[in-house]
Amino acid sequence: xxxxxxxxxxxxxxxxxxxxxxxxxxxxxxxxxxxxxxxxxxxxxxxxxxxxxxxxxxxxxxxxxxxxxxxxxxxxxxxxxxxxxxxxxxxxxxxxxxxxxxxxxxxxxxxxxxxxxxxxxxxxxxxxxxxxxxxxxxxxxxxxxxxxxxxxxxxxxxxxxxxxxxxxxxxxxxxxxxxxxxxxxxxxxxxxxxxxxxxxxxxxxxxxxxxxxxxxxxxxxxxxxxxxxxxxxxxxxxxxxxxxxxxxxxxxxxxxxxxxxxxxxxxxxxxxxxxxxxxxxxxxxxxxx
Amino acid sequence: xxxxxxxxxxxxxxxxxxxxxxxxxxxxxxxxxxxxxxxxxxxxxxxxxxxxxxxxxxxxxxxxxxxxxxxxxxxxxxxxxxxxxxxxxxxxxxxxxxxxxxxxxxxxxxxxxxxxxxxxxxxxxxxxxxxxxxxxxxxxxxxxxxxxxxxxxxxxxxxxxxxxxxxxxxxxxxxxxxxxxxxxxxxxxxxxxxxxxxxxxxxxxxxxxxxxxxxxxxxxxxxxxxxxxxxxxxxxxxxxxxxxxxxxxxxxxxxxxxxxxxxxxxxxxxxxxxxxxxxxxxxxxxxxxxxxxxxxxxxxxxxxxxxxxxxxxxxxxxxxxxxxxxxxxxxxxxxxxxxxxxxxxxxxxxxxxxxxxxxxxxxxxxxxxxxxxxxxxxxxxxxxxxxxxxxxxxxxxxxxxxxxxxxxxxxxxxxxxxxxxxxxxxxxxxxxxxxxxxxxxxxxxxxxxxxxxxxx
Numbered sequence: 001x002x003x004x005x006x007x008x009x010x011x012x013x014x015x016x017x018x019x020x021x022x023x024x025x026x027x028x029x030x031x032x033x034x035x036x037x038x039x040x041x042x043x044x045x046x047x048x049x050x051x052x053x054x055x056x057x058x059x060x061x062x063x064x065x066x067x068x069x070x071x072x073x074x075x076x077x078x079x080x081x082x083x084x085x086x087x088x089x090x091x092x093x094x095x096x097x098x099x100x101x102x103x104x105x106x107x108x109x110x111x112x113x114x115x116x117x118x119x120x121x122x123x124x125x126x127x128x129x130x131x132x133x134x135x136x137x138x139x140x141x142x143x144x145x146x147x148x149x150x151x152x153x154x155x156x157x158x159x160x161x162x163x164x165x166x167x168x169x170x171x172x173x174x175x176x177x178x179x180x181x182x183x184x185x186x187x188x189x190x191x192x193x194x195x196x197x198x199x200x201x202x203x204x205x206x207x208x209x210x211x212x213x214x215x216x217x218x219x220x221x222x223x224x225x226x227x228x229x230x231x232x233x234x235x236x237x238x239x240x241x242x243x244x245x246x247x248x249x250x251x252x253x254x255x256x257x258x259x260x261x262x263x264x265x266x267x268x269x270x271x272x273x274x275x276x277x278x279x280x281x282x283x284x285x286x287x288x289x
Numbered sequence: 290x291x292x293x294x295x296x297x298x299x300x301x302x303x304x305x306x307x308x309x310x311x312x313x314x315x316x317x318x319x320x321x322x323x324x325x326x327x328x329x330x331x332x333x334x335x336x337x338x339x340x341x342x343x344x345x346x347x348x349x350x351x352x353x354x355x356x357x358x359x360x361x362x363x364x365x366x367x368x369x370x371x372x373x374x375x376x377x378x379x380x381x382x383x384x385x386x387x388x389x390x391x392x393x394x395x396x397x398x399x400x401x402x403x404x405x406x407x408x409x410x411x412x413x414x415x416x417x418x419x420x421x422x423x424x425x426x427x428x429x430x431x432x433x434x435x436x437x438x439x440x441x442x443x444x445x446x447x448x449x450x451x452x453x454x455x456x457x458x459x460x461x462x463x464x465x466x467x468x469x470x471x472x473x474x475x476x477x478x479x480x481x482x483x484x485x486x487x488x489x490x491x492x493x494x495x496x497x498x499x500x501x502x503x504x505x506x507x508x509x510x511x512x513x514x515x516x517x518x519x520x521x522x523x524x525x526x527x528x529x530x531x532x533x534x535x536x537x538x539x540x541x542x543x544x545x546x547x548x549x550x551x552x553x554x555x556x557x558x559x560x561x562x563x564x565x566x567x568x569x570x571x572x573x574x575x576x577x578x579x580x581x582x583x584x585x586x587x588x589x590x591x592x593x594x595x596x597x598x599x600x601x602x603x604x605x606x607x608x609x610x611x612x613x614x615x616x617x618x619x620x621x622x623x624x625x626x627x628x629x630x631x632x633x634x635x636x637x638x639x640x641x642x643x644x645x646x647x648x649x650x651x652x653x654x655x656x657x658x659x660x661x662x663x664x665x666x667x668x669x670x671x672x673x674x675x676x677x678x679x680x681x682x683x684x685x686x687x688x689x690x691x692x693x694x695x696x697x698x699x700x701x702x703x704x705x706x707x708x709x710x711x712x713x714x715x716x717x718x719x720x721x722x723x724x725x726x727x728x729x730x731x732x733x734x735x736x737x738x739x740x741x742x743x744x745x
Contacts, residue, residue, distance in 0.1 A: 004640075129590065143715050
């Protein structure tokens with residue numbers, strides 16, 4: 001009996017850097033029959049098939065010609081996931097044909113790669129189940145994903161610093177309490193021609209910035225800044241509604257109510273990074289939901 | 290013909306060892322006699338006997354394992370003749386039973402072959418399997434098992450192994466034949482049951498120490514022992530109850546109270562073990578056959594078909610389809626509600642069943658409200674669809690018991706709640722772990738204004 005694949009938590013930045021894991025590279029040789037799932041491996045050694053993602057859906061296109069096929073972009077603090085739903089995912093298909101853009105959504109799906117020519121690889125998700133969720137769930141997902149990614153980053157850096165290879169490396173990592181799956185993944189990732197430490201560094205920075213946008217929210221809610229932020233948000237709702245507002249006009253009108261430009265910029269930037277508002281066109285700000 | 294199959298036999302011998310003794314050759318030849326092509330026959334033999342060569346210890350034994358190798362010292366050995374009714378005329382088969390032990394525990398066994406050793410000897414069994422017999426795990430040695438005596442073994446001596454082993458609750462496995470432990474009584478209740486036609490009182494409850502909790506049943510009176518007592522149990526049996534190891538206190542078991550001075554040296558107190566269990570990762574649950582009273586938090590990534598309003602037989606409570614019970618035929622069903630969903634925390638996934646009371650809480654609709662929805666909608670799946678819309682993707686923390694089968698982990702929830710709001714604390718911790726990076730301005734406001742300028 002095949003066990004259900006675990007839905008991995010991964011940020012878009014790490015996900016899009018994933019590459020296919022060849023069958024010959026797989027740890028357990030007994031599982032190489034036709035039923036084994038497609039596996040991908042990230043530069044940090046995360047082996048994945050199913051993912052669970054929570055983010056903001058910012059773009060939706062029906063790209064199907066003969067039958068319906070929806071393509072969606074789901075944004076997290078580090079980048080964007082590309083998601084497809086076609087005739088074999090009827091529930092996800094109906095969902096994407098009715099969902100409002102933008103909104104917070106939670107999605108499980110299977111990772112896919114497409115390589116039209118050597119060297120250019122597109123990594124996407126084939127949707128399984130999708131639902132609209134609230135911001136609270138999105139924030140929790142970011143923190144969960146950050147925790148699991150940081151754990152991976154630490155194990156990876158540890159492996160890199162140890163200088164071990166192959167069997168020695170496996171023993172070393174298992175001895176440090178790293179799961180056998182991640183140990184295998186890291187061993188394979190280190191054998192591949194990846195940028196090694198570089199990617200880890202970029203991801204680290206990216207996660208830190210993503211978290212700070214969340215941190216900013218919780219910090220502000222207790223300080224006086226929170227009031228100003230509330231006010232800016234209210235003003236944004238009042239002026240733009242769901243249509244959006246011209247950024248320059250918004251700054252002027254905020255200034256006329258005693259809010260300095262710098263504060264407005266700060267708030268808008270935090271909102272943008274936090275996915276609560278977005279720019280449908282350059283210079284236009286629109287609230288999510 | 291022989292020339293054709295010779296290379297296959299050679300390959301099989303390389304992979305599986307001696308074919309003659311284990312009867313594998315006979316099995317292979319039987320397939321050939323049925324005109325199965327030799328290479329296909331070889332493959333199926335390899336699938337049946339080959340797998341990976343597994344050498345297991347007592348602690349690794351669980352239900353339905355087969356094809357493994359085991360080495361143990363014989364602690365006890367007896368012999369029975371068994372005559373089945375059908376072959377009453379024939380010579381009775383002999384069944385050898387007893388106890389085998391290694392350094393991780395002791396297990397009951399039964400063998401259809403005479404063993405090449407007696408009490409105190411160490412034997413090695415290839416191609417052993419496990420059966421459940423009277424709710425206990427039993428190592429079975431069958432016709433196709435290969436048993437050999439090992440004269441010089443590193444296993445502990447007979448006297449060391451005979452003294453039953455002191456274990457923490459987390460180390461008690463379904464295979465354990467006899468265990469000693471020290472634990473605190475967390476729950477206790479009495480019930481009357483009929484045992485061999487006699488009314489007797491059994492005590493059931495929950496034991497706990499710093500490593501975990503386990504259910505227990507006592508068939509004897511426990512004088513002066515109540516909730517909160519810390520007791521020492523010597524020579525308890527382990528049985529499987531609802532897929533979970535359960536400690537059984539019998540007349541042969543010694544139970545004594547642990548005095549206050551000794552209790553101080555223990556790593557737990559009643560207060561410390563009585564606290565609600567801290568959520569653990571699904572990865573950890575996946576590493577064990579079963580876990581009793583644990584809590585987990587994750588996302589409901591999928592609500593499974595069969596969730597929603599179901600109809601049960603009034604006689605036996607089985608779920609019925611179209612008013613027909615499998616056992617009782619046409620019946621007037623009773624409405625009930627349940628939710629089956631997959632909970633996933635990124636380290637593992639498990640199938641969780643929420644009985645009606647919990648289903649109503651997490652779905653936010655009572656059975657009556659759901660019935661209204663069902664009758665007002667044309668689709669028979671209206672309630673299922675509604676539950677999916679409401680729950681998919683949500684966070685939930687649950688507490689209950691897990692057990693593992695070939696279909697993965699199943700978890701029966703006994704309570705469910707929204708995980709605590711602890712995001713701010715976790716973010717601070719994460720930022721600390723990520724450390725500050727030299728190239729990137731650590732000052733928050735400078736970053737923001739950088740972005741701000743781009744924007745304007």
